[in-house]
Amino acid sequence: MSDKIPVTVLTGYLGAGKTTLLNRILTEQHGKKFxxxxxEFGEIGIDNDLVVGADEEVxxxxxxxxxxxxxxDLIRIIEGLMKRRGKFDAIIVExxxxxxPAPVAQTFFVDEDVSQKARLDAxxxxxxxxxxxxxxKDAPEAKNQIAFADVIILNKTDLVTPDELAExxxxxxxxxxxxxxxxxxxxxxxxxxxxxxxxxxxxxxxxIEPAFLEEGDGHHHDHDHDHDHDHxxxxxxxxxxxxxxxxxxxxxHMQSVALRLGEVDPEKFMPWINELTQRExxxxxxxxxxxxxxxxxxxxxxxxxxxxxxxxxxxDWKPGEARESRIVFIGRDLDRDALRKGFExxxx
Ligand SMILES: Nc1nc2c(ncn2[C@@H]2O[C@H](COP(=O)(O)OP(=O)(O)OP(=O)(O)O)[C@@H](O)[C@H]2O)c(=O)[nH]1
Numbered sequence: 415m416s417d418k419i420p421v422t423v424l425t426g427y428l429g430a431g432k433t434t435l436l437n438r439i440l441t442e443q444h445g446k447k448f449x450x451x452x453x454e455f456g457e458i459g460i461d462n463d464l465v466v467g468a469d470e471e472v473x474x475x476x477x478x479x480x481x482x483x484x485x486x487d488l489i490r491i492i493e494g495l496m497k498r499r500g501k502f503d504a505i506i507v508e509x510x511x512x513x514x515p516a517p518v519a520q521t522f523f524v525d526e527d528v529s530q531k532a533r534l535d536a537x538x539x540x541x542x543x544x545x546x547x548x549x550x551k552d553a554p555e556a557k558n559q560i561a562f563a564d565v566i567i568l569n570k571t572d573l574v575t576p577d578e579l580a581e582x583x584x585x586x587x588x589x590x591x592x593x594x595x596x597x598x599x600x601x602x603x604x605x606x607x608x609x610x611x612x613x614x615x616x617x618x619x620x621x622i623e624p625a626f627l628e629e630g631d632g633h634h635h636d637h638d639h640d641h642d643h644d645h646x647x648x649x650x651x652x653x654x655x656x657x658x659x660x661x662x663x664x665x666x667h668m669q670s671v672a673l674r675l676g677e678v679d680p681e682k683f684m685p686w687i688n689e690l691t692q693r694e695x696x697x698x699x700x701x702x703x704x705x706x707x708x709x710x711x712x713x714x715x716x717x718x719x720x721x722x723x724x725x726x727x728x729x730d731w732k733p734g735e736a737r738e739s740r741i742v743f744i745g746r747d748l749d750r751d752a753l754r755k756g757f758e759x760x761x762x
Contacts (some may be wrong), residue, residue, distance in 0.1 A: 513555065
């Protein structure tokens with residue numbers, strides 16, 4: 415076996431269950447030590463905060479989209495980790511739901527320093543059984559995530575009928591007949607289904623994307639949404655979006671609205687968020703937040719995927735930790751002012 419450190423790239427569209435899977439991996443008794451690299455869309459570090467980190471170290475790349483940070487942050491973080499070899503058995507990279515996994519995977523082949531020390535073990539794609547079919551129609555990222563997968567976790571099977579499940583599985587198979595597929599609820603799979611697979615198949619990827627190994631050049635996706643004008647990459651991203659002909663096909667209407675507030679009154683917040691996600695569910699693809707409810711020693715964490723909401727009290731606010739409420743919405747045609755006013759009206 416090579417002594418290169420194995421890297422698992424965890425991808426999947428917004429809200430599919432990547433963090434759920436990651437937390438499952440990290441909490442299982444495996445006796446291994448992982449370094450986790452998360453990349454998120456949106457400005458405030460909520461994802462990072464929702465990863466259960468016992469011993470793991472979590473590194474955040476939040477400069478916007480991973481395709482732009484990939485040659486910067488990702489390489490830098492991995493090189494930093496390599497200097498501390500021996501401390502990690504494996505690296506897990508969780509990409510944003512809006513990321514194309516290709517440039518991430520590419521890093522492990524075209525960057526010389528990285529490729530000498532790390533090897534891509536597998537691309538694991540979590541797919542949302544309820545929403546994937548719709549996203550395959552309107553989000554090219556979702557299709558690429560399936561195409562690049564070595565392992566597919568078809569999650570949230572509890573939300574669909576057997577017929578719907580068969581249909582979404584047929585759609586997946588039409589794009590990627592090769593990946594190992596697991597049907598799950600709450601991303602419940604044995605660890606060895608996702609880690610230590612030695613499954614990344616370069617030949618297969620080269621057949622989908624012949625220019626995969628050409629550094630910075632020709633990484634091109636044959637998608638209707640291709641465009642080569644600039645897109646908003648998020649704060650902190652000053653990368654040249656035209657370098658080397660790398661083509662992006664970001665959904666330009668996709669935006670994120672991140673809001674902060676002090677303590678929140680649950681009697682105001684709950685009806686507001688319920689009504690909002692029911693009404694705006696089609697446009698709000700993803701929402702999540704960590705809230706400081708009045709007189710509540712624990713943090714309330716809420717999660718939404720379209721109109722489906724989840725929320726519970728999690729760990730205690732730590733002594734000295736600012737009791738601040740943070741919430742983020744990701745979607746299309748969001749009314750930033752209305753969201754801000756609505757949230758502010760929930761102040762305690
Ligand atoms: N009903 C149902 N909900 C699930 C399942 N798996 C995860 N969820 C919920 O779906 C929501 C999104 O899950 P996450 O794991 O945060 O998804 P993600 O892919 O990390 O989301 P982003 O990082 O924002 O793209 C959460 O509310 C989860 O509790 C499942 O199998 N069934």
